[in-house]
Amino acid sequence: MQFTSDNAAAVHPAVWKAMMAADAADAPYDGDDLSRRLDGAFSALFGRECAVLWVATGTAANCLGLAALVSPHGAVACHREAHIEMDEAGAPGFYLHGAKLLLAEGESARVTPETLAAILDPIRDDVHQVQPHAVSITQASEYGCVYRPADLAAIAAFARGRKLGLHMDGARFANAVAFLGCSPAEAAGDIDVLSFGFVKNGGMSAEAIVFFDVEAARTIRYRRKRAGHLQSKGRFMAAQILAMLEDDVWLANARAANAAAARIAAADPARLLHPVEANEVFLSCTANEREALRAQGFAFYDWGPDAARLVTAWDARDDHVEALARAIAAL
Amino acid sequence: MQFTSDNAAAVHPAVWKAMMAADAADAPYDGDDLSRRLDGAFSALFGRECAVLWVATGTAANCLGLAALVSPHGAVACHREAHIEMDEAGAPGFYLHGAKLLLAEGESARVTPETLAAILDPIRDDVHQVQPHAVSITQASEYGCVYRPADLAAIAAFARGRKLGLHMDGARFANAVAFLGCSPAEAAGDIDVLSFGFVKNGGMSAEAIVFFDVEAARTIRYRRKRAGHLQSKGRFMAAQILAMLEDDVWLANARAANAAAARIAAADPARLLHPVEANEVFLSCTANEREALRAQGFAFYDWGPDAARLVTAWDARDDHVEALARAIAAL
Amino acid sequence: MQFTSDNAAAVHPAVWKAMMAADAADAPYDGDDLSRRLDGAFSALFGRECAVLWVATGTAANCLGLAALVSPHGAVACHREAHIEMDEAGAPGFYLHGAKLLLAEGESARVTPETLAAILDPIRDDVHQVQPHAVSITQASEYGCVYRPADLAAIAAFARGRKLGLHMDGARFANAVAFLGCSPAEAAGDIDVLSFGFVKNGGMSAEAIVFFDVEAARTIRYRRKRAGHLQSKGRFMAAQILAMLEDDVWLANARAANAAAARIAAADPARLLHPVEANEVFLSCTANEREALRAQGFAFYDWGPDAARLVTAWDARDDHVEALARAIAAL
Amino acid sequence: MQFTSDNAAAVHPAVWKAMMAADAADAPYDGDDLSRRLDGAFSALFGRECAVLWVATGTAANCLGLAALVSPHGAVACHREAHIEMDEAGAPGFYLHGAKLLLAEGESARVTPETLAAILDPIRDDVHQVQPHAVSITQASEYGCVYRPADLAAIAAFARGRKLGLHMDGARFANAVAFLGCSPAEAAGDIDVLSFGFVKNGGMSAEAIVFFDVEAARTIRYRRKRAGHLQSKGRFMAAQILAMLEDDVWLANARAANAAAARIAAADPARLLHPVEANEVFLSCTANEREALRAQGFAFYDWGPDAARLVTAWDARDDHVEALARAIAAL
Known part of the structure; x- marks a missing residue:
């Protein structure tokens, strides 16, 4: 009886069905009809315009999302036990070309404006110190705990006040929405980019990077290809995600x-x-x-x-x- | 009637079947039974020991393969029209941390010891010049032309003589083997690492990086994860490849x-x-x-x-x- | 009798004198009085506002200057025999995090709008191809030839028309100004950033990166430190440059x-x-x-x-x- | 009355004298007679063979030294308040291509085998976690405290036992030797590479990277050039260092x-x-x-x-x- 990881779970029948329906030859890469439908589907879900790229892993989703917010000489503030710090083999250092993670405390792996301030306040605007460019939070957290909309509002205000980008690792975003009983928009708050996870939740190999700053997605399309994450039969990626969204399977x-x-x-x-x-x-x-x-x-x-x-x-x-x-x- | 790209083709029924058979929960990442069978399957195919990693794209396969051979301050000699130069969005620069491509001539996008020497001979062993660390060849080439075993032997001798690693981009390696009517080992020659493509040839999203230097694969496992290419439900990746190998579907x-x-x-x-x-x-x-x-x-x-x-x-x-x-x- | 390289020449007496005058303790890094005078000195010289950073080598000057113009997924168009391509050991790949150099032809190592177009026109705006972000020209060129103001105007118009940044490697900029008999501003044209060389021309170890986009310099200050190029006794760097400017020693x-x-x-x-x-x-x-x-x-x-x-x-x-x-x- | 920083101090008269004596034209870069004498001078000082490169800053010395020990997918264990972590603007992330710093505790900014083990023991040999490749210690520490030979022996044994490289940031190595009253070799212990600082101690702009693994220096020569740290009039760099060594000025x-x-x-x-x-x-x-x-x-x-x-x-x-x-x- 398997309670090891949601990574080990099966693929949902609706996902299989959609993948098989996508088998007919179509344009390669993300030129196919399904991939083109993603922006609209997520814009409808979040009630605001967004641009969406599929990738195969949460690590790639997190790092490409952060790449839109962080320069190589910058840093990302996140929880000390965030996935990007603990479990991604240094991928942020690779994708962000050496940018640093700054580690904050916080109960159950959730940061607060206070714990963020505790690590950011000592940083002078001085060329000797790595400057923060973004905050990354995880919804639900590594310990399965959920930021409430008020928590998110406080963190977003903190980030905006310091001109920091705001990224959300949503490997278990669906679980957070289910717990909160609110809309996806409320469970995300005022963020710039969301890694919306599907693989742990019934998908096979497709995660969505949701850019609320639509222009940022333009650059990251180049970065996705450059990272070897633009699959040639991308229709099978889009199919998974659309199947998860349809009828709220997610x-x-x-x-x-x-x-x-x-x-x-x-x-x-x-x-x-x-x-x-x-x-x-x-x-x-x-x-x-x-x-x-x-x-x-x-x-x-x-x-x-x-x-x-x-x-x-x-x-x-x-x-x-x-x-x-x-x-x-x-x- | 579609003659645009083999990337647009359908997935072979045997691949579908194997993927569906892999749906039962198993260990995440590449700890599953199927992933563990890859080394053996390719060692049998090539008649020599090798270590094999799956990744989702040819770009990732090429770049992770080259990462085993090239330091950031080095360079890869390849044909001027090689895929790594023309169509991978600078991925080698990303994966190799700024290492350079040195561009050789050659008919039908195939290099020769002579065309390689023409670009490598002018490079002094001098800190002002980027030093070559590896050669990359494409089998079959970007123009659908095939290196004969004698061609490969000459290039391998050239590379060994200059202490250069030798990588083969085999996005269409199967087509080359089919043309030559020889064994995979003969169609590869004495190389260090092969990107063995399956996606263009009936797979969905899995390519194999075949390391003939087994020790090199150890390091690249870290690099694969760091690049966000270690999929959590890796069993579906291995399943595709094993299905292609079985009964010589490839x-x-x-x-x-x-x-x-x-x-x-x-x-x-x-x-x-x-x-x-x-x-x-x-x-x-x-x-x-x-x-x-x-x-x-x-x-x-x-x-x-x-x-x-x-x-x-x-x-x-x-x-x-x-x-x-x-x-x-x-x- | 030495005609090997202007790198081998002696240091000018005015430079020695200024360095010795700077020996009194002052603020470390670039907080000293001399370093603070650079912006003003070059703004006066060029008749327009600029921000200036010292670094020890032309390679660092070129690469930090380009870093203001080029993203990691981009490229720099330059002459096939440009110093950044031939003699800097891949430093652009290091500083630009894998961005590529695109090599143009041109007589006596000078590019033209036509030779630039020849390499840039085939590049589609397509994620599979590395996109050009900047042009780099060398004044005087690697073959000791000088762009005339009309040449510069044509190249600048070309770059502006394609939204490319424009960098000038001026390791021998002084020689070009001397040849043209015009003002430094005319010998530079409408560029974004200039590596103004002094070491080959009587300095010891200080080059100036002149940013005509003053805001860009702000970011590059962080990058300079990050590259280990912020010397702690920076007053000796500024002293060299100011001595060269004074009385037009340069x-x-x-x-x-x-x-x-x-x-x-x-x-x-x-x-x-x-x-x-x-x-x-x-x-x-x-x-x-x-x-x-x-x-x-x-x-x-x-x-x-x-x-x-x-x-x-x-x-x-x-x-x-x-x-x-x-x-x-x-x- | 200045007690701000030893970076602000004057240049020693012996250094000035040696620099002026080096003014006569000589081979560029590090082909001059003075640069060629460095290996011998340090080999004599340490009583064992070493290879030495000059660079202009402690940041460059530390990062190039570490580059010999750490792969991009690796990590360096150091004290939480080490200069490489606190004051180098993320330079290790740049030079090591995204490799990570792992932060250990320890009184007065000195680590011990115990504090190192506390951060290294939880790291499994697992592709999801960044693997340590080296330890970096600072002699004297950021708080002006000195490792005793026995401390160094314990740390070296720890590092050897785990197959980790060992780097010493010796920005104030001279002060540590002066305090200990022992030989430089005893104050360094069994390390792989030492950043031997001179700028804070009477030099102008030259630090020495001392490689006890002579072969490692070969690779780092390319990396130094690639980082823009190979000055063209290198004789002035070597002159400073040799002047400091002569008559034990240091x-x-x-x-x-x-x-x-x-x-x-x-x-x-x-x-x-x-x-x-x-x-x-x-x-x-x-x-x-x-x-x-x-x-x-x-x-x-x-x-x-x-x-x-x-x-x-x-x-x-x-x-x-x-x-x-x-x-x-x-x-």
Whole structure:
């Protein structure tokens, strides 16, 4: 019973169907009809004009999005445990040509204007110090916690006040929207660019970079090709994303994953290391307890010596979830 | 009737089947069973040990392959019309951190030891000049022409003699093997790394970087992730490639595409600008003649003011090919 | 008798004097009084506002100047034999993060709107091709030839018409001004940034990057520090440049060097491979003839198998120059 | 009375003399006689073979030194307050093509095997995480504190044990040697590359990169040129360094600076924030107290709200030092 990663989940049937429908030969790269429909589809979803590029990974989405905001001699302020800092193998350094990440604190991997100010205030406007050009936040955070619209408004005001760009890593943006019960626009706030993730949520290999500054997308098209991310049969990329948007599959899937996580969280709330607001459960438990869970067939990651990370996906089976909840309660 | 690009072709049924079979959840990234089978599959195919990474595009394959051979202060010698020079948006400059391409001449976009020497001999071992670190050749070439084993041996000897790495862009490697009727090992020669293309030949989105220097692959695994090319559901990438290798689908597809091109070439050999050895036909024809062909429903690219490029794919329809051949003969 | 390179020449006494006068402790980096005077001094010289940064080498000056005009995914059009292409070890690729040089033809290493158009016209505005962002010209050229004001106006119009930045490598800008007998502003034309060389012309280690777009200099200050080119005792850099500007030492030195070259050129005009307009003489002569000259004590570089390059400096000794002229005449 | 920075100090008379003696024309770049003597001079000083390159700044020295040890996809472990992290404008990110700095703790800006292990142990050998390739330490540290030979041995053993390169930022290496009273070799320990600083210690614009791995210097010669740091009149660079080495001017100067700092430190030891082991004094004092000192003519930097940084140089005047000591005692 798989609770290792939503990356390991299956591809949604609607996505398969759309991909197969896209098999007929069409223009290569992103000249096909499906790719051309993306801007409109996301503009409708967010209720404002945006320009959208597909790429195969969240890492590429984050880095190409940031490339629109950050010069090589600049820096990105983000949480100390942000994915771009911890899990992307230095990709921001590669894509941003050596620009730096400045690491802020914040509960459950969410930054605040205060924690951002704490790292940015000591930086003089002085050529000896790397200058911040952008802030990157993660919605939902690495610990499965969600920024509320008021949190986002405060961070956006902070960024605007300091003339910093604002990027959102939305690898689990769908889960955040599902949790907040608000519109995608409200769950994003006043940002410049969003990495809208689909792969963890039922897609196969397509993420969307959503540029609310439409002009910025123009430059990043060159950068995408230059990074080897312009696939020649791009119609299969667009097809995945459009299928996820149609009939709100993305939202239904996220709700399912969130519900599974909530069920597991409810098994023993005292063990929770972070509020469970999306599809990740961080559980305080000993090595012996983890051993016991694994002995019952549950797969998951250790999270340091005293905790476990359990991730649910859109296709979590009820019986597996129930079994896990019972097993946790019985620890 | 589509003769624009083999990039526009459909995905082979065997590839679809393998991808669907891979849908069951498995380890993320390249920890899955299919990805782990790649090294063995290619080692068997080439009859020597190799290590293999999948990536989504030929550009990424070429650049990550070259990254194993070239330092940022070095250079790659390649043909003036090589894909890495003409069509990759400066990706080598990005991946190789500013390393340079040195452009050699050569008929039908193939270099020779002589044309390589012509550009490399003037370079002194002097810190003022960018030093060559590798040679990159394209098999089949941008003009659909194929290096013979003796050509490859001469180039490899040249490269070894100057301590240069040797990379092969094999976006149409299958077509070259099909033309030569030899083994993949013979069609590659003594190279360090091969970008083995599948997307133009029936795949959807997976190319293989084949490292004959197995140790080099170790470093490039980090670079692949750092470039945002490590897909989280990598099993779908490996599945495509393994499906293409199984039952020699890759070879059958390439033979089909080559045969279609040969049929078209035979329509009016006097018009051919390059020998037709793979799946591309470069035809001398006026703007009026191209107009006439398009009026009959044939889609293709202009190649400058006086020529057309016609590309066949694995799924070229006989009736389309026959129609095109007749139309050319009738011009 | 040294005719190898103006790089080998001595430092002018006025420069020594100014450096020694700067020895008193002052603010570090470029916070000293001398460095602060540069903007004003060059604004007066060019009759328009400019912002000026010192750096130690022409390579750094060229690359930091270009960094103001070119994005990492862009390209610089320049002459095939430009210093940035031939002699800077790939520094543009390093400073511009992989941006490319596009190589144009042109007599005596000078480009024209026509030769630029020949390489730029085939580039479609298409993500597969590296897009030009700037043009770089060299005044005087690598072959010691000088752009006339009308040439410069045509190139500037060309660049403006295509929204390209315009950079001038002025390692021997002083020699060009001396030849033209015009103002520095006329010898520069409507450019964005000039590398104004002093080291070859009597300085020790200071070149000026002159930004006519004052705002651009702001960003490049960060880039200069980031490249390790912000010296801590910057007062010695500014002192050199100010000493060269005072009493037009730069112009007097260039005139002296040009006059020496003209004297040598007059020895046997039939041998000249390029018009001698600055301080370089390219002479057709056989290996035996070069041998003969060297036997008489003249040091210089071979320029391929059939030519010699003779460079004069501000401190060329009359007796050496006369001796060389006689020796050439006697060949 | 200047205690702001040793960067602001004067140039030593022996350096001036050597520079003027180097004025006679010689081979350009580093082909001159003086530059060729550097390897031998440092090999004698350290009692082991080394290869030495001059550059104009400590930033360039550090970054080019590290470039010999760190791949673009790697990282350098250093102290959180190291100069490469705090004061070099992101130069390591530029020179190392995006490689990362990993920040360790440690008293008075010195790391230990324990503090290094604390940041390195959590890094799995996993493509998702940036891998450490080198350690960089600063001798003397940013707080003017000195690693003892035993400290260095422990760090070198740590680095060797993990196959990490070891770099030393020796902007104030001379001060460390003066404090330890040992040989340069003992004050360096078993490192791969040393940035040996001269500019703060009586030089004008020349630092030495000392490669104990002689082969590494070969590659970095290309990188130096590529970074625009190969000055054309290099003889003036080598002259400075050789003058500093001759008669141990470097050591005498460092002793003088250290003695001045010690005198100031003795004025009120209770105020010292760090042991004074080199030429920097970090003094606890209020804004009012700093105001009082400045009113008496002393120039220095604030160090946060409650402290002052006072730096002495080789040319510190006794009367200034005495005056400052008295003023501090009287606070």
